[in-house]
Amino acid sequence: MTDLLRPIDLDRPARIAFGPGQVDAIGPWARERGITRSLVVAGGFNAARVDLLGLPGEVSVFGTVKPEPDIANLDAALALADCVQPQLVVGFGGGSAMDLAKLVAVLPGSGQTLHEVVGPEKVAGRRVALAQVSTTSGTGSEAGSRALVTDPATQNKLAVQSRHMIADLAVVAPDLTLSVPAAVTAATGVDALAHCAEAFTSRRAHPTIDLYALEGIRLVGRFLARAVADGADREARAGLALASLYGGFCLGPVNTTAGHAVAYPLGTRHHVAHGLACAVIFPHTLAFNASAVPEKTALVLHALGLGGASDVLAASHGWCASLGIEMRLSRLDVPEDDLPVMASEAHAIRRLLDNNPREMRREDILAMYRSAF
Incomplete structure (x- = not known):
């Protein structure tokens, strides 16, 4: 089918x-x-x-x-x-x-x-x-x-x-949204990006949603850095608001995948803001899934202005870090000895992981946390 x-x-x-x-x-x-x-x-x-x-x-x-x-x-x-x-x-x-x-x-x-x-x-x-x-x-x-x-x-x-x-x-x-600080603008913008990218690469992806997902990614790629640099940039704020709305369209019929499952324990266990948690994890899950959905991953990178990048993790991680986002769990007060428990909790979130385009084991999640630490 x-x-x-x-x-x-x-x-x-x-x-x-x-x-x-x-x-x-x-x-x-x-x-x-x-x-x-x-x-x-x-x-x-x-x-x-x-x-x-x-x-x-x-x-x-x-x-x-x-x-x-x-x-x-x-x-x-x-x-x-x-x-x-x-x-x-x-x-x-x-x-x-x-x-x-x-x-x-x-x-x-x-x-x-x-x-x-x-x-x-x-x-x-x-x-x-x-x-x-x-x-x-x-x-x-x-x-x-x-x-x-x-x-x-x-x-x-x-x-x-x-x-x-x-x-x-x-x-x-x-x-x-003009009053939203730069750091929050950056993190929440990557949350919108993650909604779109995860829906776009999901096992449940559908052409009726792909349209919104890919355009949402393009809007984040075009406007997020501008809004972080100048919070009063009204066109950039409008572009991000539309990207966020499109990400919301993705959530109902398709929903997110591993990125959000892996991010959740950062918030529930260590009170890392949801957008920031998604931003830290985004490059790792995008890279992990790349072998399962290479064409769509290439489209995601292209929409972010990273077309032609051979190293998905390095390119997407560098893009997030360039926004001023702290990408290390060790700097977010996440204790290293809790990573195994977090991996078990994330792996149990089947409502999201079962949609992931590539099977993700607990050991894979733990390796992501350690890489992000």
Whole structure:
């Protein structure tokens, strides 16, 4: 069976408002629907600028989203939702805020617990409206159907996937990202790149998604260095926002592969920010998979401006390092004696590793960690 004969479902937000000034779209959109009671889910910085959303009526704010949200963080947000009884939930921030917003929109009043909805399509439904307003360019969560929460008991990420968590409105206003520092811009930009590259090279890759994946990689290759060098470069910010959105399109029907599986323990065990973890790991998994998907790997390198490079690891590692990203685990407070445990945890994330184009053993993952150390 060719890729074109393999069925695939494509789900998108009902409306996507993209471009400068589009943050102004959410207020009129809410008024048209008679919304008078909203709950905004945000981190501290964005909680202080909720007025930018122009929401009508009573607006409550859960403003303590953690960078890597855990079950306790989610429970606190759910408790506020139970009190507020919102008609609209708004995720305002990066992936952490938007992921929590998805769960806050579907769990209250459902009779379902978080653990009961972990996995694909177990959410019973949604009774409130959901809007996502992205303020970073990396996760693409505004366009996706997944939410990730860390379970402190196991130090693993719990992944919920549901069509009921797809936003009614996704706002991608690149000007909201102008305040993102250079280091965060670089790391989150590589996260967007990883979403696209992993989907493009996945065993589940599909022509309907390849289009977005490859263009997303090109956009990162063209604009990420510019945005890191000059955070006020509005065209570069818009290019990265579009790359992130395209990466979000890749996540639902195809999803990521080994790169994210290997990156996850860095965040759950050692609190390395997700984008940074993905950036450190990206060159190693791209190089590992190159022998299984040589033509697509060459297209990835070409899209990044690295066409003709004979050493995939050296070329991609150098490209990430040139953005100022710290690429050594030893400099990120990851203890060397924890690498074997991390390798075991990463190897157990079958929902991602089973999509990888090349079989990856625990020993292969451990070798990557040691190479990155």
